[in-house]
Amino acid sequence: MRARRRADLVLFLGPACVLLLLFYVVPVVADIAIAFSDMGRTLQMTEATTRNFERLFAGDRRLTEVASVTLLYVFGTLALFNVTYGLLLALMTTAVHPRAGAFFRTVWLLPRMSPSVVYALLWAWTIDPTETGLLNQVLHGALGLPLIDWMNDSPLLLIVFVNGFVGASMGMIIFTSAIRAIPDHLFHAARADGAGGLAIVRHVILPSIRWPLSFVTIYQTLSLLVSFEYIWLVTNGGPFYDTMVYALYVYKRAFESGFYAYGAAMALVLVAVGAVAALAMWRFMDMRALMQRPRIEVH
Amino acid sequence: MKRTSFLLIIAVAAVFTANLAAPSAGAETITVQLWSRADRSGPDRAGNIVRAAALLNKQFRAAGVETRVAVEVHENNARGYDGDALALLKAFAVGRGPDLFVAAHEWVGEFAEAGYAMDLEAHIEDHPEYYGDIIPALWEAVRYKGRRYAIPQDSEVRMLFFNKEMLRRAGKDDAFIDSLPARVDRGEVTIWDLSRLAKELVDGGIAKYGILHRPNVGPDFLMTFAAFGMRFADPTSGKLLLETGPLGEALRWFAWNAENGVTPRNNTSMSWDAVKRSWYDGRTFIFHNGVWNVPEQIRAGWPGEEAAYFRRAGWMHVPPSKLGGNPANLSHPIVYCINPNSPRRALAATLAGIASLHYFNTIHAVRTFHTAINHGQAAMPAYRDHWALAAATPLLARASFMPNHPLFGRYNAILFKGLQGVELGRLTPEEGVEFITDEMAFELGEEVIVR
Numbered sequence: 197m198r199a200r201r202r203a204d205l206v207l208f209l210g211p212a213c214v215l216l217l218l219f220y221v222v223p224v225v226a227d228i229a230i231a232f233s234d235m236g237r238t239l240q241m242t243e244a245t246t247r248n249f250e251r252l253f254a255g256d257r258r259l260t261e262v263a264s265v266t267l268l269y270v271f272g273t274l275a276l277f278n279v280t281y282g283l284l285l286a287l288m289t290t291a292v293h294p295r296a297g298a299f300f301r302t303v304w305l306l307p308r309m310s311p312s313v314v315y316a317l318l319w320a321w322t323i324d325p326t327e328t329g330l331l332n333q334v335l336h337g338a339l340g341l342p343l344i345d346w347m348n349d350s351p352l353l354l355i356v357f358v359n360g361f362v363g364a365s366m367g368m369i370i371f372t373s374a375i376r377a378i379p380d381h382l383f384h385a386a387r388a389d390g391a392g393g394l395a396i397v398r399h400v401i402l403p404s405i406r407w408p409l410s411f412v413t414i415y416q417t418l419s420l421l422v423s424f425e426y427i428w429l430v431t432n433g434g435p436f437y438d439t440m441v442y443a444l445y446v447y448k449r450a451f452e453s454g455f456y457a458y459g460a461a462m463a464l465v466l467v468a469v470g471a472v473a474a475l476a477m478w479r480f481m482d483m484r485a486l487m488q489r490p491r492i493e494v495h
Numbered sequence: 496m497k498r499t500s501f502l503l504i505i506a507v508a509a510v511f512t513a514n515l516a517a518p519s520a521g522a523e524t525i526t527v528q529l530w531s532r533a534d535r536s537g538p539d540r541a542g543n544i545v546r547a548a549a550l551l552n553k554q555f556r557a558a559g560v561e562t563r564v565a566v567e568v569h570e571n572n573a574r575g576y577d578g579d580a581l582a583l584l585k586a587f588a589v590g591r592g593p594d595l596f597v598a599a600h601e602w603v604g605e606f607a608e609a610g611y612a613m614d615l616e617a618h619i620e621d622h623p624e625y626y627g628d629i630i631p632a633l634w635e636a637v638r639y640k641g642r643r644y645a646i647p648q649d650s651e652v653r654m655l656f657f658n659k660e661m662l663r664r665a666g667k668d669d670a671f672i673d674s675l676p677a678r679v680d681r682g683e684v685t686i687w688d689l690s691r692l693a694k695e696l697v698d699g700g701i702a703k704y705g706i707l708h709r710p711n712v713g714p715d716f717l718m719t720f721a722a723f724g725m726r727f728a729d730p731t732s733g734k735l736l737l738e739t740g741p742l743g744e745a746l747r748w749f750a751w752n753a754e755n756g757v758t759p760r761n762n763t764s765m766s767w768d769a770v771k772r773s774w775y776d777g778r779t780f781i782f783h784n785g786v787w788n789v790p791e792q793i794r795a796g797w798p799g800e801e802a803a804y805f806r807r808a809g810w811m812h813v814p815p816s817k818l819g820g821n822p823a824n825l826s827h828p829i830v831y832c833i834n835p836n837s838p839r840r841a842l843a844a845t846l847a848g849i850a851s852l853h854y855f856n857t858i859h860a861v862r863t864f865h866t867a868i869n870h871g872q873a874a875m876p877a878y879r880d881h882w883a884l885a886a887a888t889p890l891l892a893r894a895s896f897m898p899n900h901p902l903f904g905r906y907n908a909i910l911f912k913g914l915q916g917v918e919l920g921r922l923t924p925e926e927g928v929e930f931i932t933d934e935m936a937f938e939l940g941e942e943v944i945v946r
Contacts, residue, residue, distance in 0.1 A: 237581060238584055238587070238609045239584070239585060239588035240588070251937070255937055256937065257933055257937075320766070324769070325761060325764075325765070326769055328769075345761055347764050348760065348761045348764060348919065431764075434763070434764060434915070435761070435764050435915070435919050435921070436912070436916045436919055436921045436922075437921075438921075451581070452577075452578070452581075452908075453905060453908075453938060454581055454584070454905075
């Protein structure tokens with residue numbers, strides 16, 4: 197029996213532990229080693245030093261601006277798209293005819309299914325500040341409005357939209373499956389009690405999908421904190437430092453400036469911030485209670 | 496793309512002919528690995544090495560030698576030479592460095608310091624047949640701590656292109672228009688005069704953009720900073736130099752242009768395509784670029800014949816900031832470096848030497864509008880009859896080079912970031928100076944002297 201239990205442990209936990217070790221523990225250990233070194237553009241390490249952390253906390257004057265851009269970007273994208281709009285899409289596509297719902301979900305999945313470079317190129321064309329840009333063709337060419345330059349006028353909002361159009365679909369899929377899992381009799385009972393559409397959402401749907409809501413919020417916060425792919429492709433952190441989120445700043449300091457050790461020190465801070473944020477949200481959203489063992493087990 | 500394909504074809508052809516010409520089973524093929532950035536404005540940088548190998552193979556065949564030389568070209572797709580150099584440094588660091596590589600000259604110091612670029616003094620002295628006619632000024636571009644670590648591959652001329660038709664529409668006579676480059680050269684027209692002229696054209700609705708520059712970091716801006724009297728390296732210590740006085744003046748000029756609609760505030764976020772297209776379409780008065788752009792202009796509809804071309808466009812240096820001052824130009828040679836740790840370093844150096852010969856370098860020069868590296872090329876019919884190169888060569892008289900300091904790439908990138916902040920209106924010129932000083936102190940530390 198004990199041997200069986202051990203075999204089960206290895207079988208079920210083993211792959212996850214190996215993945216965790218390979219793709220989290222080993223990189224973090226390597227990152228720590230580089231962060232406390234002087235590795236520069238030639239990738240050579242000649243001494244152990246804490247200079248990178250001194251520079252990070254005392255010398256880098258761009259950091260405050262970068263941190264505030266990151267906070268606005270992460271919470272703006274979450275609030276506007278990844279949670280709120282994802283939920284809205286799930287509610288609307290489950291409320292309409294199943295075929296229409298499936299169609300709209302597919303449309304919203306297209307940005308996620310497109311290669312990121314293609315998606316970014318489409319955005320570059322859309323926001324081109326000249327008459328050739330898609331937005332300007334419509335607003336300026338067809339409606340006669342002045343030319344707009346989204347990249348320069350509202351760059352932060354732009355990266356929220358660029359990431360949000362991709363990010364909303366994940367919440368949409370998870371919320372849709374959660375809404376579909378709510379037993380039908382709850383809806384019937386609510387209708388019988390005279391509940392309208394909004395009352396059903398508030399009193400039936402939202403309480404039933406609390407776990408997925410919390411999960412998507414935590415997962416997407418962490419994901420947005422470390423992702424910069426679309427920002428890099430569309431604005432490259434600019435204009436100036438207007439869309440320079442922390443993860444992109446780390447990348448640029450490390451791979452464009454060639455300060456690998458300094459980049460590693462900055463990345464280490466990101467690992468710590470991510471871990472603290474995850475634990476804090478886990479506790480704040482009471483995920484332990486939401487993940488507790490079922491009280492009835494069916495055999 | 497076409498040129499890349501062409502390059503691949505000749506590379507494959509070289510290997511193929513090398514194999515065909517090796518009848519004996521015991522024949523040896525030596526493969527030289529070449530790293531070159533995939534650059535539409537210079538496919539022959541790699542192509543000429545492949546041609547050099549083909550020539551060697553012909554000579555081996557004639558001498559009955561069974562050894563053959565093949566070239567394996569790795570074309571890196573980095574956006575610019577800085578990104579390419581960083582990728583190459585990584586390749587060296589993990590033991591996968593090539594035998595021979597193409598780099599921008601300002602990176603020579605970094606490669607030499609890291610032990611990845613061979614000291615070529617002895618090789619150059621031993622081979623006057625390859626290097627005896629090279630324009631002496633170009634050797635300065637490859638010198639680091641007094642020694643030559645690379646071989647110049649090309650030189651180039653950068654300039655301000657200006658649209659003469661716009662000036663005519665504004666009522667300027669031909670005498671004024673045609674004398675503009677000469678007056679700039681004599682220091683009779685300042686960079687501020689040029690901005691005011693550009694503003695006149697923009698305000699009059701003749702030009703959409705007064706002055707457009709490249710949207711990304713690059714050597715062009717250094718010409719502008721140099722026109723304000725800025726020097727980039729301290730000649731005595733060899734360290735980088737940041738002169739805040741001229742820097743502030745230059746940033747005030749960029750700010751004035753942006754505030755007065757001469758340069759669009761978003762110039763640095765425009766695409767290259769948009770920047771170039773507005774010059775090709777006749778919407779820009781001044782476009783800061785280089786002679787290699789002329790073929791693109793001709794493809795876009797500008798006259799291909801010399802007289803007609805210069806009826807529509809003119810070329811000039813960046814004018815000085817004060818009357819009587821010196822205008823600025825800058826040449827940015829690309830170079831060949833040899834890996835000193837390669838067992839094939841002598842062969843690699845020989846290939847670079849052959850590729851530097853007049854015949855081969857002229858193929859590159861005339862195809863991609865780059866100026867020659869050898870004096871004698873000027874007498875070769877293909878070069879002599881190339882009107883754009885003939886017209887551009889006199890501009891080289893004012894050319895300077897970037898310092899060969901290992902951190903100059905970062906220096907240049909920080910300057911660009913600062914001027915971008917000023918042009919966008921995110922920073923005042925004074926804040927721009929503070930930003931640049933602060934970033935340089937942070938990234939370059941004691942390697943930069945701030946005055």
